[in-house]
Amino acid sequence: MAQLFHPAANTLAKATVFAAALLTAGIGLIYWFIETSPYVTLAGEVRNQPIPFSHAHHVGGLGIDCRYCHVQVEESNFAGMPPTKTCMSCHSVIWTNADMLEPVRQSWRSGQPIVWQRVHNLPGYVYFNHGIHVNKGIGCVTCHGNVDEMPLMYQRGSLQMAWCLDCHRQPERFIRPRDQVFNLHYDPRQDPQHLGETQRTLGPKLVAEYHILPRRQLEDCFTCHR
């Protein structure tokens, strides 16, 4: 009986086995790459807003505190968005004729709210609470990045679960003194209150001082999902 397979088939078979493994790994790698890429997470993507509001100008330039607009960030789960009235408290006096601000004045005249595009959009089954994070010494900058350097707002982190768990597993790497939460450029090494400390030494102290729940509990599903 004639040979069914050419001798080269041996090589081919071996190559196929390796190629299949590589292919599987490759597909996984590509999937992981896409899933965590800004293409999916929308990190770094600027949304079209009705008004090109600049945090860089208001926070970085003018030095307005986060809580001037996001009033309820310390009490509620939702940080709060400023009502038109907050904008008008300044812009009824300055830049009163700027074209860019017409939608604000329009809203004020008509009573129709401004509709903003949500930048940080968590899935419906995630229940994030701003109040507890801010109260326990997690700075705004930790999740939102240096908004004072963002002319237009974008999302810095991936907002994926792994990203949340980075902190929930090691809160000591990110925690800061409660009075420095709204400081966007806090560095423990330059903090006169904590001379000689670094994040590595200060973090665990603050975790104990603020009674941060043990990792086991911060990782519980019901902490965020319900």
Next chain:
Amino acid sequence: MREGQPNIDLKAARSRCQSLSGEGLWRSLEELARTDEFRESIEREFPASMIEEFDAGSFSRRNFLRLMGASMALAGVYGCSERPSGKIVPYVQQPEQVVPGMPLFFATAMPLNGFGYGVLVESNEGRPTKIEGNPDHPASLGAANILMQASALQLYDPQRSANVVRVDQISSWEAFRSELMQQLHSDRHPGGKGVRLLTETVTSPTLAWQLDQFRKQFPEARWHHYDPMARVNTQKGAILAFGRPVNTVYQLRRFDSDGKPNDAKVIVSLDSDVLWDEPGSLQYSRHFAAARKVRVRNWWQTTMSRLYVIESTLTLSGSMADHRLPMRPGDVSGFAGALAARLGVAGTSGETPSAWTRHLDAIVSDLKKPENQGATLVLVGESQPPEIHALGHAMNQALGNIGKTLRYTEPVERFPTDTNGQPASSFDSLRELVNDVQHGRVEWLLILEGNPVYTAPADIPLGDALVEMSFLRGSRTGDFANFTAHLGAYASQNSETGYRCQWQVPEAHYLESWGDIQAFDGTASIIQPLIGPMHAGRTAIELMDVLLTPASQVRNRTGYEIVRDFWRNQAKVGQNDFEAWWKRTLEKGVVADSAFGAIDVSISAGPVAPPAMAPSTQATGGELDIVLRPDPSVWDGSYSNNGWLQECPKFFTKLVWDNAALLSPKTAELLRRKYPSTADGLVLTFATTDGRKVDAPVMVVPGLPDNVVTMHFGYGRERGGSATMEPDGGRRGFNAYALRDSRSPWFVSGVSHESTGRFHRLVVTRSHHAMDTLGGFGPPDMRGPLKPKNVEDPATPDDERELENRRLVRTATLAYFNESPEHRHFVAALGAEAERKPLLSLYPGWDYSKGYQWGMSIDMQSCIGCNACLVACVAENNIAVVGRDEVARQREMHWIRIDQYFASSLSKQETEGGADPLANPRIYNQPVPCMQCENAPCELVCPVGATVHSAEGLNEMVYNRCVGTRYCSNNCPYKVRRFNFYNWKLGVAPSIDLQHNPQVTVRTRGVMEKCTYCVQRLNNTRIEIEKMTVQLEDRIRALQEQQKSAAAESESGIEGQISSLRREITTREFDMLERLQTACQQACPTQAIAFGSILPVRVVNESGQTEHRLTQVAKLKQEPLDYPLLAELTTKPRTTYMARLRNPNPDLEPHATS
């Protein structure tokens, strides 16, 4: 689907019950009779009957491939969907106090049949989402019954009337108002001649004042009232006894000036359901249960009140009774007469059937005991005739109860006067109106609220009269005759009354309107809205204000102005203080000190006429008595378009989406002689002696009196919304109002019957989710206290080891419990040695010694089975309504179910003597939510880790991980997991979405769900505690800094401040933990559910010492009555139960101590 229900072998059921003789528990007759259906329902997670939805013929290989191909393609499409983009819409001017993300609570009051129930309404960003009871309101005391809970859904009902409609044509409010006024002031009605108003029961002070003004302005006009649930017999009875209308307020618990409670110790109920259908039932339930909570560890109460119930149907009160006598309605009257005679009430005779003597003697001797002097209470139900009510008053007077266990006040309801100037009862008033309409004496009729055409008794043909009056030639297509208008919640296509009027005006829901109302004891509340009218609805008060406007003017006063102006004159404060008074009143939800004071009335001279002994029809002719009652879920029909209530399994029957003619097993056997196919679902035609007929499916319920049929109102609507009617537009259920006679509104006697031969499929949840032993958990000796003979005898078939062996329900008598400390432990353990042994597990344990460890205690002693927890859970947790057909497939989604167990109340000797063990069983209610097992069987089998354990002892269900294998549900011994077979929320009207709790995920198809202990409430409380702690500790640190830098002189002051802050942190933490309530716990009228952290909480006390304080639930778990369910499975449930104690009279139950 199969025709009808299986024919239960009642004889087999009876003999099985007899062999169990009081020890065995059963949930249904099917179980006792061991029908195949029952066997299947406990052996299989989802019974085969659900497979029927797939037609085997069409499910071919080709179809399969096609479906699979489509699924794969769709899966791909789904994977490519874009992330939804969100929007943020802030306010233009943010209202004060509104913090988006944080709910607000407002106090208001819900009207039901004219009486007010105080509620606290949760508002999320302006949407009322959840109703809680108002703890400051006497008719609620913080509890909320199913109707109060469901009224939140009622608000968002998409089928509510949205427009002013004139005979199917959309019109406008302006057009209506001008027509209304033009007709009212026309020359046809000088002084209001021919002008009539029809209202529901009126207790609203504003509306009553307006009605007075109206009658002054139009002296010839007449006001009528009608309410199907009006307490006509009660009122007439009071007039009979006292010569005038008097309101009776029971005081099952009365507090002394020093706060010491005085309980009613012996309560005799004559056909009264004091725990359910009185306007004050929530308070009565709370106080009734409080007098029966036996505690020996952290509290000391070793006495219980004793409740005797003599009734003609099965009621919640009856199921809680220590002694219950079911009998025919006429016999209850006779029993009352005999009881009165023995208590020495004048004008009563002492002849009684010998069968009652034993009970009568026992009750009378109990009532007359010196230690019970003034602490007894005789209750007469509204359904009994006025004479019996008068007798009840006389009995309470003879027993010295007046001013102690009950008080008399001025009547809360306002009555129109009849032609003789006497207060007219609801039925008389309506009859007079219809009579006048028929004789052409009415030319202008405004019906304010209610749906009287549907609810009118059969002998008052309001519907026909209305059509004749409204339309020439008696047809809706004809020209208009007289002015008729209906202010109602549902539009004319959904409302029998609106359909027959010319005009239909949308009525505002109480959550969107201003008003006022009085509770059962006269306490007034201002009704304040939480949202603007969604459909431009109006209220009766606003309409009355229009009527009171002079003809030349157009006035559009809002309800706010009307109610405020009225109270400005009523409030007993100066004009300058009114603003403060108004704010305080709105905040509290009650008008301070508005409860009516006790009045001194005496029984008018002359003996009370002996009760008219309605002759009980004898069974010989086969005629039956019919008892009519409001439906346990949809009430009088006004809530019939409410999915939550329709799907709420009714107590005792566990019937959903339907009503039925309820029969006792013996009655069913009698019927079976005539119609051999008699079984649940057989439709019989019931006909009264005056020719009224109704076709109703029968259903066998143990515990009902023989030869009596119980029927519930609220079904068989002629027109209504999608939940009211069957999906095909036909009537859902049958209309029991069609048998009602205004002269005897609650009973019909001498009813004949005829089989139609048809079957109607009744959907009941009785045997759904039964906890069983057939799954074979462990060796026999681990199965708890099996009957030894069954275990040892290898010939015993496996199914002998059924429910009765699991000791799911544990009970004993109070006397036995109090006999010795050993007995106390035995009551809960009751032979379950397995529970006493240290339980071993293969799996490593968790550390449960730190932080909060959540647990629950459910007191079966207090649970009356009213379903409040179930509906509260539905409202809080966005639980889906699945519909009748899906419930039939065991797919109801309720996270908490109320298992109702029956057990024979007869001793062995009695059953051997021929007594029927099915006739009067004891009833035990057991609410079953997820037990949050410490060793949870569900967690072990989940292949994707979608159900895992939390550090706080919760058994977490993670929807976003769940892939729907349903293994967890299969492995759950408590059967508390629910699977979303469909996306139930798909296709639900968008307005219903507004009711959803934003704190809870709305689950989608393919996801398992279950009770989470209201984890959203836990998390919020924990967050609040943690925030409070870090904030106060900041202050401590600041003080410490100050201490370091400051001079020594101020040091002691700072030290004191620091220690008081430390104390504050711990005490506030403890208070917040104690205030934390799950939804079921908060709604419970009897406080049967306790919830909290089961570990002691560290508290710094006044003297600076650290102590460990127990929360309420931790204390309850120390009580000897506490026991876990199915503990032998080593699940270590966090939810435990408290055994039920009974307090039988030793004279009636001499063997009661064992």
